[in-house]
Amino acid sequence: MNNILTLGKSCCGCGGCEQACPRHCISFITDEEGFLYPSVDANACTDCGVCLKKCPIASDVPRGKDPAVYAAKLNDRQTAFQSTSGGVFYAIAADFLAHGGVVFGCAYDDDLKAVHIAAHNERELKRLQGSKYVQSDTRGVYRRVKEALDQSKPVLFSGTGCQAAGLRAFLGREYDNLLIADIVCHGVPSPLLFEKYLQYKGGKMGGKITAYNFRSKAKRGWDLYYMAETARKKQSDYGFFDPYYNAFLNCKTYRESCYQCPFANSERPGDITLADYWGVQKAHPEFYDSNGVSLVLVNTPKGEAAWEKLRKVTTSVPSTLEQAVVLNKNLREPSARPDCRDTIYEGIDGDINEYFSSKLAFKANPKTKLKKMIPTGLKDKLKKIKS
Numbered sequence: 281m282n283n284i285l286t287l288g289k290s291c292c293g294c295g296g297c298e299q300a301c302p303r304h305c306i307s308f309i310t311d312e313e314g315f316l317y318p319s320v321d322a323n324a325c326t327d328c329g330v331c332l333k334k335c336p337i338a339s340d341v342p343r344g345k346d347p348a349v350y351a352a353k354l355n356d357r358q359t360a361f362q363s364t365s366g367g368v369f370y371a372i373a374a375d376f377l378a379h380g381g382v383v384f385g386c387a388y389d390d391d392l393k394a395v396h397i398a399a400h401n402e403r404e405l406k407r408l409q410g411s412k413y414v415q416s417d418t419r420g421v422y423r424r425v426k427e428a429l430d431q432s433k434p435v436l437f438s439g440t441g442c443q444a445a446g447l448r449a450f451l452g453r454e455y456d457n458l459l460i461a462d463i464v465c466h467g468v469p470s471p472l473l474f475e476k477y478l479q480y481k482g483g484k485m486g487g488k489i490t491a492y493n494f495r496s497k498a499k500r501g502w503d504l505y506y507m508a509e510t511a512r513k514k515q516s517d518y519g520f521f522d523p524y525y526n527a528f529l530n531c532k533t534y535r536e537s538c539y540q541c542p543f544a545n546s547e548r549p550g551d552i553t554l555a556d557y558w559g560v561q562k563a564h565p566e567f568y569d570s571n572g573v574s575l576v577l578v579n580t581p582k583g584e585a586a587w588e589k590l591r592k593v594t595t596s597v598p599s600t601l602e603q604a605v606v607l608n609k610n611l612r613e614p615s616a617r618p619d620c621r622d623t624i625y626e627g628i629d630g631d632i633n634e635y636f637s638s639k640l641a642f643k644a645n646p647k648t649k650l651k652k653m654i655p656t657g658l659k660d661k662l663k664k665i666k667s
């Protein structure tokens with residue numbers, strides 16, 4: 281056998297093989313945990329090996345080395361507020377749109393499923409803002425990227441390291457009109473788990489969840505607070521106090537390939553890499569902003585050209601990789617796989633209340649709980665008194 285099935289659980293699910301297969305004999309199907317894996321029509325497959333050549337895990341993809349590193353934030357505070365970190369993604373994307381370009385990235389569809397879409401205007405771009413902590417469906421997107429590139433449109437593609445590398449492998453060559461922005465990622469839970477979670481959460485809130493923001497800044501600024509909305513209610517709380525989010529932050533529910541992710545280091549597949557600048561308070565105290573700070577790695581000359589264009593709309597300070605990796609572990613290594621990962625998805629198709637309250641049960645640290653109950657204004661006052 282010389283096809284994509286040899287990868288087994290190392291497959292990252294980018295979907296590149298399906299889109300590249302010259303005989304169209306690969307399709308993606310959902311496994312029992314809700315992750316997409318390739319299935320090959322053995323009668324049609326000729327073992328040509330194209331799928332392996334186009335796979336970011338099985339092939340070598342060009343990567344940046346020795347990036348220039350910055351702490352950065354968008355000058356437009358409202359747009360940064362609506363973004364996860366400092367809003368640098370929006371700034372890059374807006375520049376592409378202003379030049380007649382198209383921006384590919386992850387959005388929620390009408391059912392709150394994370395899917396990669398093409399944004400052609402500001403309204404569509406807003407759907408890409410914000411981190412969705414679940415694996416995005418990229419089926420068909422690399423073909424659409426190539427179509428736009430072949431029409432000579434400026435194209436920005438954004439996604440996790442494996443999705444960015446998947447695009448590079450799929451295209452197999454450089455395009456002057458393409459910029460790839462990869463985001464630092466510590467792993468992705470399955471779409472099925474998120475779907476079940478939304479049902480569970482909706483049940484708790486007494487209505488269907490109509491919007492979900494993993495990184496809402498409304499309550500506490502730049503932190504790990506979610507905002508869930510139904511037609512009648514809004515609820516925001518600290519991620520560690522929620523079963524889905526807690527399991528995500530503790531690396532319990534990731535796709536198997538995430539625990540061996542070859543892109544969880546500082547040699548990045550994107551021209552530019554975006555992340556939260558966790559630890560900026562220590563590295564650059566004067567630059568800390570409760571509205572969010574982005575970490576930017578400029579990996580290639582193309583990335584540098586794009587970054588230079590942002591000078592007018594962003595504020596930044598130079599930083600170093602050594603400073604950046606202190607609290608951004610996934611720029612050094614993949615997330616560790618806990619033993620509970622073996623069975624964490626068992627029961628996902630059963631009673632959802634039972635599943636989330638037992639399988640994904642967690643103990644909130646009482647000290648953290650107390651800390652998170654103190655209103656932000658009071659916290660700032662206490663800090664001032666202390667100093």
Ligand SMILES: Cc1cc2nc3c(=O)[nH]c(=O)nc-3n(C[C@H](O)[C@H](O)[C@H](O)COP(=O)(O)OP(=O)(O)OC[C@H]3O[C@@H](n4cnc5c(N)ncnc54)[C@H](O)[C@@H]3O)c2cc1C
Nearest residue numbers: 363364365367368369385386409410412438465466555556
């Ligand atoms: C699953 C996941 C794990 C992450 N883990 C880390 C981490 O460990 N450390 C860290 O510093 N940063 C992490 N990030 C990145 C961080 O949360 C921000 O996405 C990043 O800093 C960009 O923020 P922004 O303010 O520039 O833009 P935003 O406006 O927040 O931009 C969102 C960008 O993220 C992309 N995106 C959103 N959800 C997904 C998804 N599910 N799959 C692929 N792309 C997506 C969009 O296409 C867009 O490009 C993670 C993001 C995701 C989605």
